[in-house]
Amino acid sequence: MVDLESLFKLNYGMYIISSIHQSRFNGCIVNTAFQVIPEPSMVAVSVNKENLTHEFITNSGLYSVSILAEDAAMKLIGKFGFRSGRDLDKFKDTPFKTGLTGTPVILQNTVGCVEIEVEKSVDVGTHTLFIGRVKECRVLDKEKYPMTYTYYRQVKHGKTPKSAATYIKEKRSQKG
Amino acid sequence: MVDLESLFKLNYGMYIISSIHQSRFNGCIVNTAFQVIPEPSMVAVSVNKENLTHEFITNSGLYSVSILAEDAAMKLIGKFGFRSGRDLDKFKDTPFKTGLTGTPVILQNTVGCVEIEVEKSVDVGTHTLFIGRVKECRVLDKEKYPMTYTYYRQVKHGKTPKSAATYIKEKRSQKG
Numbered sequence: 001m002v003d004l005e006s007l008f009k010l011n012y013g014m015y016i017i018s019s020i021h022q023s024r025f026n027g028c029i030v031n032t033a034f035q036v037i038p039e040p041s042m043v044a045v046s047v048n049k050e051n052l053t054h055e056f057i058t059n060s061g062l063y064s065v066s067i068l069a070e071d072a073a074m075k076l077i078g079k080f081g082f083r084s085g086r087d088l089d090k091f092k093d094t095p096f097k098t099g100l101t102g103t104p105v106i107l108q109n110t111v112g113c114v115e116i117e118v119e120k121s122v123d124v125g126t127h128t129l130f131i132g133r134v135k136e137c138r139v140l141d142k143e144k145y146p147m148t149y150t151y152y153r154q155v156k157h158g159k160t161p162k163s164a165a166t167y168i169k170e171k172r173s174q175k176g
Numbered sequence: 177m178v179d180l181e182s183l184f185k186l187n188y189g190m191y192i193i194s195s196i197h198q199s200r201f202n203g204c205i206v207n208t209a210f211q212v213i214p215e216p217s218m219v220a221v222s223v224n225k226e227n228l229t230h231e232f233i234t235n236s237g238l239y240s241v242s243i244l245a246e247d248a249a250m251k252l253i254g255k256f257g258f259r260s261g262r263d264l265d266k267f268k269d270t271p272f273k274t275g276l277t278g279t280p281v282i283l284q285n286t287v288g289c290v291e292i293e294v295e296k297s298v299d300v301g302t303h304t305l306f307i308g309r310v311k312e313c314r315v316l317d318k319e320k321y322p323m324t325y326t327y328y329r330q331v332k333h334g335k336t337p338k339s340a341a342t343y344i345k346e347k348r349s350q351k352g
Contacts, residue, residue, distance in 0.1 A: 006288035006313040007211050007219075009243045009322045013187035034208045035183050035342050036222040037303045043183075044220075044305070046212040067185045112182035122298055124307060127213045129220070131300060137182040146185045148324065166211050 012149035012166060014068040016080050017045055018096075018104045019056035025091045025104045028053040029081035031149050032165045033065045033114075041134040043116050046127045048163040052085040057118065057130055064103035065114040069144040070151055072109035074158070082161055100136040111146050112139045127165055188325035188342060190244040192256050193221055194272075194280045195232035201267045201280045204229040205257035207325050208341045209241045209290075217310040219292050222303045224339040228261040233294065233306055240279035241290040245320040246327055248285035250334070258337055276312040287322050288315045303341055 018027030032046040045065065047054045057063045068077070079090055096104040105113040116132040149166065152158040160166060194203030208222040221241065223230045233239045244253070255266055272280040281289040292308040325342065328334040336342060 001314055002217075002310065002312060003314045004217065006243075006290060006315045007217060007310070009189075009288040009315065010191075010209055010211060010219075010241075010290075011187050011189035011322060011324050012210065013185075015186075032210045032212060034186055034188065034210055034222075036208060036300050036305055037341055039302070041178075041180065041183060042300055043186075044300075046210075065186075067182075112185040114182060114186075120298060120300070122296060122305075122307065124212050124218055124220075124296070126215070129212055129298075129305075129307070131298065131305070134178065134183070136178060138177055138179045139182045139185065146187060148187050165213055 007166070014072070014077070014147040014149060014152050016066040016068065016106055017047060017053055017063050018066065018106070019053055019060055019063045020102050020104070021056040021059045026052050026056050026085035027066075027080055027090055027104065027106075028085075029077060030165070036131060041137075042119070042131060043114060043134055044129050044131040046124065046129050046165040048127050048165070050163060054128060058121070058128075061118045062101050062103050063116050063118070063130060063132075064099055064101070064105050065116065066106035066110045067112045067114075068147045069109055069111045069141060070147045071144065072147055074156060076109050077158065107140065111141045111144045113137065183342070190248070190253070190323040190325060190328050192242040192244065192282055193223060193229055193239050194242065194282070195229055195236055195239045196278050196280070197232040197235045202228050202232050202261035203242075203256055203266055203280065203282075205253060206341070212307060217313075218295070218307060219290060219310055220305055220307040222300065222305050222341040224303050224341070226339060230304060234297070234304075237294045238277050238279050239292050239294070239306060239308075240275055240277070240281050241292065242282035242286045243288045243290075244323045245285055245287045245317060246323045247320065248323055250332060252285050253334065283316065287317045287320050289313065
C-alpha cells in the first residue's frame, strides 16, 4: 500500500527561495531546502520547473533561502507561494536586502538566511534539485522559531500549491 | 559572514535509513530525508560514504526510511546513530518487518515508513544523495508525532555524530 499521508510525517520547513536574473528579483515558497553535507556546507533545494524562480536560478546559478519564522504573515506566504512573478513584482513591497551573492534576502518574517552558488542541477522530473555551496549564511532573528510545514498546515491552516514537491491531493492513496 | 548556526534553522526530522545486502540488514540515523517531487512520489536522502548503509544501498539500489517518533528511545538512536554495522548486527534485538522491497522497516519507536528504489545517485563529496521512487509507504502510528531534529537536540539533548550531513562543530563559525 502506498499511503501518501505517511510522506507528511517527514519534517519540512517553510522557505522563500529567491534568485536574480538581469537585475530582476523573484522568489517562491519551497518546503524542501536541506543541508546535504557538512563541510564544505552544501544545501539542496527542489524547485518546480514551471516556476519563474526556476528560470532565474538556472540562468544565474545562484539562490538564497530565507527561512520563515513561525509567526510569518500569511499575506507574505500567499504572495510568494500562490502568485507568479510573471504577474507581479513580489519584492516591490517586501523588505529585503541584496546579499553577498546579489540574491535578495527577506528581512522580515524570517529567522535566518543562506546564500548558495549552484554546483549541480539534478533533473527529477517535474522539479530540479539545485545542489550548491553555501557562500553566506546568517541568523536574522535569534528570538523566533523557524516555521515547520506541520505548523503551517495544522496551526496556520495553510494550503499547499500544486507546484510544491510535497503536494498531495487531499485524502488520496494510490496503489504502488 | 558564514554563521553555521543559521543552518540549524532549516528543519529536519530523525530517520533510520536501512538497506539490505546479501540477506544482511543494516541501518543508520539520518536527518535529511525529504520528498523531491510529488508525482510520481520521489524521495532523496544524503548518506555518508563511510557508513556501511551507504555500501548496502549502493549494492542493492534499495532503502527504507523509518520515521522516528518524538518519544523514540535514545537507546535505539544510540545503536543506529553511533555504532557501526561492521561491529554489531543492529537488527538483532530490534523489532522489524521485511518490507515489500526486501528492506527492513522498524516497527517500534516509529510513526511511518517509506520504501525507495534508487533512480539517481548524486556524488556530493563526503556524502551521496540517493534519489528514488517511492515503492511503498505507510503510517505505522497515527497517535504519535514524528521527532524533529530540533526536538532531538533541545528536548532530548541528543548529540550529532560527525558523519551526519548536518554535523557542525560546536560554536564554530567559518569565514566564507
